[in-house]
Amino acid sequence: MTYPTQPTASHFINGRYVEDRDGAPIDVIYPATGEVIGQVHSATPVIIDQALDAARSAQAAWAAMTGTERGRILRRAADIMRERNHDLSVLETYDTGKPYQETSVVDATSGADALEYFGGMAATLTGEHIQLGEDWVYTRREPLGVCVGIGAWNYPTQIASWKGAPALACGNTMVFKPSETTPLCALKVAEILHEAGAPAGVYNVVQGLGDVGAALVSDGRVDKVSLTGSVPTGRKVYAAAAAGIKHVTMELGGKSPMIVFDDADVENAVSGAILGNFYSSGQVCSNGTRVFVHKTIKEAFLSRLSERLATAVIGDPQDPDTSFGPMVSERQMGIVMDYIAKGQDEGARLVYGGKRLDKNGFYLEPTVFADVTDDMTIAREEIFGPVMAVLDFEDEDDVMARANDTEFGLAAGVFTRDLARAHRVAARFEAGTCYINTYNDAPVEAPFGGSKQSGVGRENSKAAIEHYSQLKSVYVRMGDLEAPF
Numbered sequence: 121m122t123y124p125t126q127p128t129a130s131h132f133i134n135g136r137y138v139e140d141r142d143g144a145p146i147d148v149i150y151p152a153t154g155e156v157i158g159q160v161h162s163a164t165p166v167i168i169d170q171a172l173d174a175a176r177s178a179q180a181a182w183a184a185m186t187g188t189e190r191g192r193i194l195r196r197a198a199d200i201m202r203e204r205n206h207d208l209s210v211l212e213t214y215d216t217g218k219p220y221q222e223t224s225v226v227d228a229t230s231g232a233d234a235l236e237y238f239g240g241m242a243a244t245l246t247g248e249h250i251q252l253g254e255d256w257v258y259t260r261r262e263p264l265g266v267c268v269g270i271g272a273w274n275y276p277t278q279i280a281s282w283k284g285a286p287a288l289a290c291g292n293t294m295v296f297k298p299s300e301t302t303p304l305c306a307l308k309v310a311e312i313l314h315e316a317g318a319p320a321g322v323y324n325v326v327q328g329l330g331d332v333g334a335a336l337v338s339d340g341r342v343d344k345v346s347l348t349g350s351v352p353t354g355r356k357v358y359a360a361a362a363a364g365i366k367h368v369t370m371e372l373g374g375k376s377p378m379i380v381f382d383d384a385d386v387e388n389a390v391s392g393a394i395l396g397n398f399y400s401s402g403q404v405c406s407n408g409t410r411v412f413v414h415k416t417i418k419e420a421f422l423s424r425l426s427e428r429l430a431t432a433v434i435g436d437p438q439d440p441d442t443s444f445g446p447m448v449s450e451r452q453m454g455i456v457m458d459y460i461a462k463g464q465d466e467g468a469r470l471v472y473g474g475k476r477l478d479k480n481g482f483y484l485e486p487t488v489f490a491d492v493t494d495d496m497t498i499a500r501e502e503i504f505g506p507v508m509a510v511l512d513f514e515d516e517d518d519v520m521a522r523a524n525d526t527e528f529g530l531a532a533g534v535f536t537r538d539l540a541r542a543h544r545v546a547a548r549f550e551a552g553t554c555y556i557n558t559y560n561d562a563p564v565e566a567p568f569g570g571s572k573q574s575g576v577g578r579e580n581s582k583a584a585i586e587h588y589s590q591l592k593s594v595y596v597r598m599g600d601l602e603a604p605f
Contacts, residue, residue: 131163148215162331208227532551
């Protein structure tokens with residue numbers, strides 16, 4: 121099957137597409153039909169060596185360019201990405217199953233935003249002068265070297281760009297491994313960067329399963345690892361990176377709370393709950409899947425939520441009218457169905473959905489449970505699918521303690537008309553990314569990341585520069601130097 125912007129080989133290394141059929145085949149499955157629409161091959165040790173050698177060889181010359189020159193290339197790549205938004209969005213939908221209605225306004229556009237933002241910042245990455253009497257110190261902000269990015273399957277274009285843009289702006293080079301479930305989009309990011317003027321070897325993409333990721337993370341040529349993935353995967357990658365004292369950024373999972381107070385605008389709160397549970401068919405790490413609703417408005421909230429879920433257009437994700445698409449894979453659909461069964465077995469009240477749809481592909485109904493208690497499995501574990509758990513509360517202190525009673529700390533949200541309470545609650549959340557009267561906004565200008573088990577470091581914003589560069593201090597003595605002997 122051919123489709124727009126289809127990559128021409130499995131890997132992109134040193135400025136060109138590369139194939140090595142000795143690698144294990146990985147089927148590309150279209151989630152809307154379950155059909156195999158392509159195949160890539162996992163990176164062999166030869167391919168991994170080629171990619172890392174290319175990145176290492178290109179790094180010094182890339183870093184030696186001025187920030188203005190690097191930034192110009194990143195901004196040009198952003199322009200190309202925007203010009204090709206339609207084709208890239210179609211490809212993203214084939215890769216992930218997410219509706220074109222969503223991918224056309226979120227994925228390549230978000231990637232382009234990152235390339236433009238960090239492209240504009242590249243020329244501003246300077247050190248400082250510190251006067252010490254006649255002596256002085258100056259600092260230099262320098263790249264780390266070769267960065268490895270490991271992507272998740274829910275936002276393949278965005279994640280490839282979110283990791284690549286700050287890395288390249290700082291003068292690093294990158295080897296990126298997308299998820300084996302969604303291998304296509306990152307190849308187009310690499311192709312566009314090279315077309316925009318990034319020298320060969322600056323941004324490379326290799327395919328593979330966990331063994332390829334492990335080989336990249338543990339390689340001595342690698343200076344930095346950035347992962348988006350689950351907490352269990354994060355622990356393994358973090359440990360492997362620590363063995364080599366490598367810099368890391370970990371953007372991991374969550375079981376984030378969303379608190380709806382009794383004075384909240386119910387329509388806005390329902391919108392937040394939909395965006396925080398059913399966008400991308402619920403496959404978003406920061407989703408607010410524990411929705412604490414004040415008892416006095418709970419039934420009104422559930423009633424309006426059910427009415428609006430009934431208007432979701434479920435179907436062909438390439439149809440611009442479709443607003444809710446399939447799960448990414450049969451495996452992920454099975455995991456989510458098991459959680460739905462656990463919710464019912466443990467006594468939660470099924471308010472909406474709960475079934476697989478009778479059609480080709482990996483379609484599940486948007487699912488809502490009410491009367492959920494804090495100890496239920498669906499309130500404790502990350503499901504990563506279209507399942508919302510609604511919990512009751514009455515007291516602010518009580519709900520804050522319950523909201524923070526989790527190993528995760530990625531995101532949190534609050535809906536209330538009382539802005540003093542809103543800011544008070546946001547300050548009390550044990551989470552890295554918080555929302556007031558909204559949910560899941562992720563502008564490139566704002567830091568994104570988690571606390572506790574949900575991650576290390578931040579992506580996006582000026583904060584990302586700290587995670588893709590290092591400071592060198594240079595002490596300059598202007599007079600004679602004395603020594604004790």
